[in-house]
Amino acid sequence: MREEVFQLFSRNRATVSGSGLGLTIARDIMRAHGGEITLLDSPRGGLRVLVRLPTPD
Helix, strand or coil, X not given: CCHHHXXXXXXXXXXCEECCCHHHHHHHHHHXXXXXXXXXXXCCCCEEEEEECCCCC
C-alpha cells in the first residue's frame, strides 16, 4: 500500500483516508533533482520517510 499513496488521489476505502497530490508532487520533485523518497517501517512503530538527495559534485 505504500507505493499506492504516491498515486494521484489514492484512497483506502477501509480507513476512509487518502492522499491527493502532496506525495505525488514531493516524489516528482525529488526525482527531478536526482533523489528519491521512500516510505518504510519505523523501528519504534509507525512510518519512517527516507529522503535521499544526490551529493553535490
